[in-house]
Amino acid sequence: MSELYSEKLIEHFRNPKNAGEIKDADVRVTVGNPVCGDVMTFTMKVRREKDKEIIEDIKFKTFGCAAAIASSDILAELAKGKTIEEAKTLSYKDIVRELGGLPPVKVHCTQMAVDGLKKLIEEYERKKKRNHC
Amino acid sequence: MDKRKVYLDNNSTTPLDPRVLDVMFPFLKEKWGNPNNIHVWGREAREAVETARENIKRMINCRDGNVYFTSGGTESNNWALKGIAFANIDKGKHIITTKIEHKCVLNTCKWLEKQGFEVTYLNVDREGFIDFDELEDALRKDTILVSIMLANNEIGTLEPVREACELVKDKSNAYFHTDACQAIGKMEVDVESLGVDLMTISAHKFYGPKGIGALFIRNGVKIDPLLHGGGQEKNMRSGTENVAGIVGMGKAAELVMKELDADKEKLRRFQKMIIEEILEKVKRTHLNGPSDLEKRLPGNVNFSVEGVEGESIVMMLDDYGIAVSTGSACSSKQLIPSHVLMAIGLKPEVAHGSVRISAGRFNTDEDIAYFLEVFPGVISKLRSISPLWQG
Numbered sequence A: 001m002s003e004l005y006s007e008k009l010i011e012h013f014r015n016p017k018n019a020g021e022i023k024d025a026d027v028r029v030t031v032g033n034p035v036c037g038d039v040m041t042f043t044m045k046v047r048r049e050k051d052k053e054i055i056e057d058i059k060f061k062t063f064g065c066a067a068a069i070a071s072s073d074i075l076a077e078l079a080k081g082k083t084i085e086e087a088k089t090l091s092y093k094d095i096v097r098e099l100g101g102l103p104p105v106k107v108h109c110t111q112m113a114v115d116g117l118k119k120l121i122e123e124y125e126r127k128k129k130r131n132h133c
Numbered sequence B: 001m002d003k004r005k006v007y008l009d010n011n012s013t014t015p016l017d018p019r020v021l022d023v024m025f026p027f028l029k030e031k032w033g034n035p036n037n038i039h040v041w042g043r044e045a046r047e048a049v050e051t052a053r054e055n056i057k058r059m060i061n062c063r064d065g066n067v068y069f070t071s072g073g074t075e076s077n078n079w080a081l082k083g084i085a086f087a088n089i090d091k092g093k094h095i096i097t098t099k100i101e102h103k104c105v106l107n108t109c110k111w112l113e114k115q116g117f118e119v120t121y122l123n124v125d126r127e128g129f130i131d132f133d134e135l136e137d138a139l140r141k142d143t144i145l146v147s148i149m150l151a152n153n154e155i156g157t158l159e160p161v162r163e164a165c166e167l168v169k170d171k172s173n174a175y176f177h178t179d180a181c182q183a184i185g186k187m188e189v190d191v192e193s194l195g196v197d198l199m200t201i202s203a204h205k206f207y208g209p210k211g212i213g214a215l216f217i218r219n220g221v222k223i224d225p226l227l228h229g230g231g232q233e234k235n236m237r238s239g240t241e242n243v244a245g246i247v248g249m250g251k252a253a254e255l256v257m258k259e260l261d262a263d264k265e266k267l268r269r270f271q272k273m274i275i276e277e278i279l280e281k282v283k284r285t286h287l288n289g290p291s292d293l294e295k296r297l298p299g300n301v302n303f304s305v306e307g308v309e310g311e312s313i314v315m316m317l318d319d320y321g322i323a324v325s326t327g328s329a330c331s332s333k334q335l336i337p338s339h340v341l342m343a344i345g346l347k348p349e350v351a352h353g354s355v356r357i358s359a360g361r362f363n364t365d366e367d368i369a370y371f372l373e374v375f376p377g378v379i380s381k382l383r384s385i386s387p388l389w390q391g
């Protein structure tokens, strides 16, 4: 892993494609803590296709360093179009690989983005259960 | 078109003045002699080293003592603290410093604590100033050294070193050391008027080369060397002298003597422009460090910007060719915000949004105008993707 940011990371930081919020989102979650210097909120919209649940869109808002912002953006990109079940298998390693490496001290930023996705899915499934009852 | 480049990180390091490089060059190319030899090569180098020393002594008005060359600010601070501590063990083992010193002072103190010394770390107020009553209360019979920096590298606080030194001399037998790395080249520094016993200098903070610095030591101060060896620097700092570096530092000192007034006036003006305009244009931005510019290092500005994280500001400005720094945890290896910002009582979430802008000799009015034009947009952009910002 490099001590510096990759070009790819900088590009995602500079021009994130998935920043913002989905107005009619199915779920919204927040991870992190301003005291620690990183806060991410994610909104997600899911569409049903036959018996599949597909992540139609994810958007993020992030307070944090360049690595945190780029990780959020990559996470959204990787999760979009995947089924909920597929998305559950995403790990921080996928993001690090996609970013073309990351300084070791920044890996926690990527982990936080993955935690955000986990929380989105948990929240989504919890809501689904409640609606079924 | 070439991308515009604006360097506003002069408290990290300053550009090498081309006039300094010019005088250094021959000492790397053909005048490579060892100043400790008596032949012509050696004499030529010795003469250059001593001329440089005289310039530096003149710059700091050193009349009662000497300056010894070191490898920079870090070594000088290590030497001052360890050298005094071990040479004066018979008088006591107590040292006083502040919570906002540079890491090379604080970590040396931590190491000395492990060797059995006791260290008191003075608090500072919201603008970074020490409190005289607290200093007086901290002084003990066994206090051997007080070390208080002249200018803080992050928030620009100019500590009242002259008054503090007077108090220490009045109430104790302790030596007084000051780290003047940031002050030199940006304001007058006079060891006679300050009254200090030891003072740290680093060349790369005043347009000289990196890896060269000096320690001023007043006559009669009892101090052990840090480096033992061949006995160079009057047996105070062994190792063959970094001649080119020393020559460069001497030239940098000469230029400071010539140009300080103009530099200082310019840095004050830029500082004022940046503070006034950014506080007005970028809402919910706060100045860290002294608001009275007379008590602030010329050229230094430090803001906390609500809703955005400092490292992302640095990275985004870098995209526009502008170089600044941050005290945010994200930029450090420890993931905790700067100890200085914590010591002045900032909440961690506010400290994470800090950015330091520091002007220097080579900045122009166009540089400042470009910064002022770019900065508000960068903050808006980052705030627009921040969950902590409800614009």
Ligand SMILES: Cc1ncc(COP(=O)(O)O)c(C=O)c1O
Pocket (backbone or CB within 6 Å): B011, B012, B071, B072, B073, B074, B075, B077, B102, B104, B149, B151, B152, B153, B179, B181, B182, B202, B203, B204, B211, B212, B213
């Ligand atoms: C206040 C202060 N002291 C000491 C140092 C260390 O100096 P050097 O980089 O020459 O080791 C610096 C700069 O990094 C500084 O700002």
